[in-house]
Amino acid sequence: MSARVIAVVNQKGGAGKSTLSMLLAGALAEKGHRVLVADVDPQNTALRWATAGERFPAAVEDLSGEDAKLHKRLRKRLDDYDYIVIDSPPAAAAPVTASALRLAHLALVPVIPSPLDLWASLRIRDAIYAARAKNPLLAARLVVNQAQPNTVLAREVLAMLPEFGIPMLAAQLKQRTAYRQCAALGGTLSELGSRAAIASLELAALCREVESILAP
Numbered sequence: 001m002s003a004r005v006i007a008v009v010n011q012k013g014g015a016g017k018s019t020l021s022m023l024l025a026g027a028l029a030e031k032g033h034r035v036l037v038a039d040v041d042p043q044n045t046a047l048r049w050a051t052a053g054e055r056f057p058a059a060v061e062d063l064s065g066e067d068a069k070l071h072k073r074l075r076k077r078l079d080d081y082d083y084i085v086i087d088s089p090p091a092a093a094a095p096v097t098a099s100a101l102r103l104a105h106l107a108l109v110p111v112i113p114s115p116l117d118l119w120a121s122l123r124i125r126d127a128i129y130a131a132r133a134k135n136p137l138l139a140a141r142l143v144v145n146q147a148q149p150n151t152v153l154a155r156e157v158l159a160m161l162p163e164f165g166i167p168m169l170a171a172q173l174k175q176r177t178a179y180r181q182c183a184a185l186g187g188t189l190s191e192l193g194s195r196a197a198i199a200s201l202e203l204a205a206l207c208r209e210v211e212s213i214l215a216p
């Protein structure tokens, strides 16, 4: 089967694109899928994450030199993988982001539940809508990241999300040190063992939801 392509996108730096890309890629690979992370951000966070540890189970490639032809280049690799996860730079209007959205089956937009972050994400929403001209089946989901559910502000922002124009993934990632440790150690969440038990359940639910959206 040809790879299902997930573009992790947002205009906002620090929203959690690289974290979501690498957690998801690691979890999908540990389920036995062949996974490629296309690291398109010149900051190369995904590549650093993968090389900080011993052996990351997904392939991670530096494609930060790519531009509007990214989709053509990755299209040639579709038969080699089950999932391709594109970790994007914080640039909604960049040609490489449009190219990623042209190939993707699913755009995931991590958002921190704060008004500033939500406003910044309006531009990526427009980029996703524009991409549907050439890629009409492109699905999209907001992914609430760094959630702190018990604050009034977070509740108010979460109440705004349904009006954003992109549906929300039911699964969310809370703010957890386990996710940062995982990046520091350069591995997958499961490698943290019992230290990351609750985070692992959270990530497994997210992974299942993404797989079901992408099921052919």
Ligand SMILES: Nc1ncnc2c1ncn2[C@@H]1O[C@H](COP(=O)(O)OP(=O)(O)O)[C@@H](O)[C@H]1O
Pocket (backbone or CB within 6 Å): 012, 013, 014, 015, 016, 017, 018, 019, 020, 045, 145, 146, 147, 173, 174, 175, 176, 177, 179, 180, 183
């Ligand atoms: N759910 C989370 N819990 C705790 N820290 C997080 C979480 N998501 C992201 N971070 C931290 O926030 C920072 C920005 O995340 P990153 O994935 O690099 O964002 P982006 O790729 O969108 O710039 C990093 O230091 C990362 O470790």
Ligand SMILES: [Mg+2]
Pocket (backbone or CB within 6 Å): 017, 018, 019, 041, 043, 045, 088
């Ligand atoms: Mg990043």
